[in-house]
Every structure is written in structure tokens, then in C-alpha cells.
Amino acid sequence: MxxxxxxxxxxxxxxxxxxxxxxxxxxxxxxxxxxxxxxxxxxxxxxxxxxxxxxxxxxxxxxxxxxxxxxxxxAAYKYTEVEDILEIARRKGEKPFVILLDEIMDPHNLGSIMRTADAVGVHGIVIPKRRSVGLTATVAKTSAGAIEYVPVAKVSNIAQTIDKLKQEGLWIVGADMSGDKDYYHEDMKDAIALVIGNEGKGISRLIKEKCDFLVKIPMVGKVASLNASVAAATLMYEVFRQKNTDKQRL
Structure with a gap:
């Protein structure tokens, strides 16, 4: 079985x-x-x-x-708690870098996001209990081993988790085409949680309202949106670039 x-x-x-x-x-x-x-x-x-x-x-x-x-x-692998993800950042002496996934359904997307998250030093990923893919064998395979290193917390309510993260000092940044700024014009060097929305619907209205700000990825082609894992990778690497550019100046 x-x-x-x-x-x-x-x-x-x-x-x-x-x-x-x-x-x-x-x-x-x-x-x-x-x-x-x-x-x-x-x-x-x-x-x-x-x-x-x-x-x-x-x-x-x-x-x-x-x-x-x-x-x-x-679940093919065990879940962790949001508090454990924040503790990982504290132990490393780093500002928390968290990914919030709002109803990602495709296991290949979650696996790819985990693979990039491991590459850029994300401390953990948060997914909702309902209307979301979990840690399946397909996710594990697509992650190319990253599932062993990137903690994933499953929560009952993403909106309440956002409130908790805000209390911990994290800025909540949503990826949405209605964003006021292109993603590379926003300062994302501080403690941050990136919100990536559902493959078809994007970020839900309530979660979008909870975000501190929204950023967009500029596009000039005929297709109006990017695959969720590609959008997530683009934003994660921008956070990685900004954080490391800041370190190099010190």
C-alpha cells in the first residue's frame, strides 16, 4: 500500500x-x-x-x-508547528523567512516550492488544513529531497496565523497582480512571510486584506499569470538577494 x-x-x-x-x-x-x-x-x-x-x-x-x-x-512526513519554525530562525540568529500557501492544490507546485525554499534558506512553510495539498509522496518526490529539510506547519486558520506572525514582528507580503509595486521595488529584508495564492484564484479576499502590502511580478506577454511555484521562486529569490546584499554591506 x-x-x-x-x-x-x-x-x-x-x-x-x-x-x-x-x-x-x-x-x-x-x-x-x-x-x-x-x-x-x-x-x-x-x-x-x-x-x-x-x-x-x-x-x-x-x-x-x-x-x-x-x-x-x-502525510508522508510529519508536520511541525508555526512556533517551531520561528524558533529555527531564532536559533540561527536570523530574521524569520516564512512562506504562507493559501490553498495550493497541486502536489508538484508544493514540492517545487519546497525545493526553492530550501535553496534560499526559508525557515518553514505554512499550509491550511483544508483545501490544500498535504505532504504526499508526490510532494516528497517533486521536492527532490527538500522535504527532509524544510519544516511544514499545517494550521486550521491562515488568517489567525497571519495575526500571530504579525505579533512576532513579521511583515506579511502577498503576491498579487493588484499590487502597488513591482516586487523588486519593495523592501523585503526584514522578518517576512510571503503569501502565495491558489493556482487558479490567487490569494483569497480575506487573506489579501490581512497582508501588509501586495507586490506584483511585471509581465509583458499574452498570458496573465505565472505558475504558483514559479511566482513563489521569483519572490523567494528576491528576498534572498535583498537579505544577502544587506549582509555584504556590513
């Missing part, structure tokens, strides 16, 4: 009992008989997100022929 899936009613119940990190549980629509209700009840008690899907969807992603109408998508 794949290391990011648990299939079948009893295996899923055991995964719930063992406190294993579970991103979400997929349940076949209309499945209510027998032990499926117990799985649903246990998941709700533990605050695990449940998504009801067509049985054909389960058939497509199942590794076995015995999913019994339920598949748990589990």
Missing part, C-alpha cells in the same frame, strides 16, 4: 486510533452502512476533514481492490 494512502475501513480506523497524521478521508457518496459510520464518527471526533466523492474516484486512486468505500490520505 502506498505510503500516502490507507485503504479500507479497518485500516483507516487503525490509522485514526494511532494518531497518524491524516490530511483527509475520502468516503464514497451514499456509503452509510456498517462500520463506515464508525469511521466517519472517529474522523469527526479528531477533526479530520471528510470529503464525499463518487465511488469511481476511489476506484481510480486505490492501490488495492478492497477500499470498501473509504481511503485516508495520510
Amino acid at each position: 502506498a505510503n500516502d494512502k490507507v485503504e479500507g475501513r479497518n485500516p483507516v480506523m487503525e490509522a485514526l486510533k494511532s494518531e497518524r497524521e491524516i490530511d483527509k478521508i475520502l468516503v464514497a457518496k451514499g456509503a452509510k452502512e456498517g462500520s463506515i459510520n464508525k469511521v466517519i464518527g472517529m474522523a469527526k471526533d479528531k477533526g479530520v476533514f471528510i470529503q464525499y466523492v463518487e465511488r469511481q474516484k476511489l476506484n481510480e486512486i486505490a492501490e488495492s481492490n478492497n477500499h470498501q468505500g473509504v481511503i485516508a490520505l495520510v
Whole structure:
């Protein structure tokens, strides 16, 4: 069985009992008989997100022929806490550099973002519990090993996390085409959290309002936006450049 899936009613119940990190549980629509209700009840008690899907969807992603109408998508790697990410920066004597991902759904995007984050010295990444890809085997593979070195925290509420980071002295910078400045004209040398939005919708309205300022990436082509991981890499390297230029002057 794949290391990011648990299939079948009893295996899923055991995964719930063992406190294993579970991103979400997929349940076949209309499945209510027998032990499926117990799985649903246990998941709700533990605050695990449940998504009801067509049985054909389960058939497509199942590794076995015995999913019994339920598949748990589990984390391939352990998550950390936001406080631990900030502590890493403190131990290194560096200003915190954090990435906030607002509903990134593509595992390849998350893996690529992690790879760049490792290259530029990001202290950690924050993702929401719902409507977001988790630390799957695909993410691990795409990260090319960076998943071993870049801490990822999963939070219930990104907006509340932004408030917490602001209290810790971080500036919140969102990547959005409505930004007042091109990204390279904004001072990003201080403690900072970069917000990267969903592949299709961008940053949600509430999160955008929480940002201290928005920056845009100038483009002259026909396509109106960049891939999320490319936009994230562009901004991360600008922060890296500014921070290192500042160090070289000292």
C-alpha cells in the first residue's frame, strides 16, 4: 500500500486510533452502512476533514481492490508547528523567512516550492488544513529531497496565523497582480512571510486584506499569470538577494 494512502475501513480506523497524521478521508457518496459510520464518527471526533466523492474516484486512486468505500490520505512526513519554525530562525540568529500557501492544490507546485525554499534558506512553510495539498509522496518526490529539510506547519486558520506572525514582528507580503509595486521595488529584508495564492484564484479576499502590502511580478506577454511555484521562486529569490546584499554591506 502506498505510503500516502490507507485503504479500507479497518485500516483507516487503525490509522485514526494511532494518531497518524491524516490530511483527509475520502468516503464514497451514499456509503452509510456498517462500520463506515464508525469511521466517519472517529474522523469527526479528531477533526479530520471528510470529503464525499463518487465511488469511481476511489476506484481510480486505490492501490488495492478492497477500499470498501473509504481511503485516508495520510502525510508522508510529519508536520511541525508555526512556533517551531520561528524558533529555527531564532536559533540561527536570523530574521524569520516564512512562506504562507493559501490553498495550493497541486502536489508538484508544493514540492517545487519546497525545493526553492530550501535553496534560499526559508525557515518553514505554512499550509491550511483544508483545501490544500498535504505532504504526499508526490510532494516528497517533486521536492527532490527538500522535504527532509524544510519544516511544514499545517494550521486550521491562515488568517489567525497571519495575526500571530504579525505579533512576532513579521511583515506579511502577498503576491498579487493588484499590487502597488513591482516586487523588486519593495523592501523585503526584514522578518517576512510571503503569501502565495491558489493556482487558479490567487490569494483569497480575506487573506489579501490581512497582508501588509501586495507586490506584483511585471509581465509583458499574452498570458496573465505565472505558475504558483514559479511566482513563489521569483519572490523567494528576491528576498534572498535583498537579505544577502544587506549582509555584504556590513
